[in-house]
Amino acid sequence: MAKKNLNEMSFLDHLEDLRWLLVRSTIAIIIMAIVTYFISDYLFDTIIFGPTRPTFFTYIYLCELSHSLGFAESICITEMPFIIQNTEMEGQVNVFIWICILAGFILAFPYILWEIWKFIGPALYDNEKKNAKIFIFFASLLFFLGVLFGYYVIIPMSVNFVATFTVSDVVLNQFTLNSYIGMVKTSVIAGGLFFELPIIIYFLTKLGLVTPLFLRNSRKYAIVLVLIVAAIVTPPDVVSQTIVAIPMLLIYEASIFLSVFVAKKELKS
Known part of the structure; x- marks a missing residue:
């Protein structure tokens, strides 16, 4: 069936296109989430919980930077005085599922942009439609840069701050798994979306x-x-x-x- 022109499409036609945009995007996210399932050990041990270790790239780089600027050991990190614990029966299962979905969303982001471009395409001029590949490339690049900024800058800075901040030596930092994962999700998605500015x-x-x-x-x-x-x-x-x-x-x-x-x-x- 031939696709209707923009002027021939009713409000319900637009809603139908939007519905299929959401359906196809959701399927793409699920497929990418399934892919991440097969690398879940690396995803969690190396990526998700990487910023909780003093050997994380950002901490090493900041330590070297502090030396080069003459600050000695002022921002060098040698330990992370906290533990992450699970306090809910299905806590780890829920975290596993949502992290795979988050990773699936990040990996499927270029395809989602393509779907969005196809949705708004009928309202664009012919010369603007030719810029689809350019739009998707730069929008995806900015999003991935924002995700990396959130992961390598915002997350380690936040972890370092909350790990070393204490109101008294009597209080021990024992963070829940959900609170840590919530910070990770917020940081990478907020970073990615901000870079879309x-x-x-x-x-x-x-x-x-x-x-x-x-x-x-x-x-x-x-x-x-x-x-x-x-x-x-x-x-x-x-x-x-x-x-x-x-x-x-x-x-x-x-x-x-x-x-x-x-x-x-x-x-x-």
């Missing part, structure tokens, strides 16, 4: 909902917000906060630059 700004600028002037005027608020976030998720030292804040500020500045480019292009057309 330039893509979001691109479309908002094309729709006329955001202007370069608005983004420039909001820069000071964005800087304050980024510094607050960096202060929350990192230990109380300037080096760690700078490492977290700089990439986030660069993403915001890149969004302004992209908004200017789109706005100029829209004026010429």
Whole structure:
């Protein structure tokens, strides 16, 4: 059956397309989740719980960086004074399932973008439809960079902070499995979605909902917000906060630059 033109499609037709978008995306996530099942030992032991060990890449790098900057052992990590425990009957089963689904979502993200592009494709001009591969490539790249930023920067900084912070020597840090996994999921997904900011700004600028002037005027608020976030998720030292804040500020500045480019292009057309 031939696909209807955009002008011929009713509201129910759009809902039907959206339903199949969700169905196909869900199937893709499940398939990728099943794939991760076969590497679950590596997924959990090396990736998920990697930031709980002093030998994790980020901790070693920060220690070397502190030496090169003349801070001696100020941010070197030699131990993680906490344990992770499961306190629920089905806790480990639920964590196993949700981590596989999360990994499946991350791996299937480019395909999900392709489905989204096909859904909005009928509303685009012919020259815009030709940019599908470019859109999917850069959107996927930014998402994966954000996931890596969340994993290699936000998670270890957060773990280091909560592991070493204590109100008294009497209190021992014994974190629940769900709380640790919740932090991991939030950090990688939030990082991935935040790095999609330039893509979001691109479309908002094309729709006329955001202007370069608005983004420039909001820069000071964005800087304050980024510094607050960096202060929350990192230990109380300037080096760690700078490492977290700089990439986030660069993403915001890149969004302004992209908004200017789109706005100029829209004026010429």
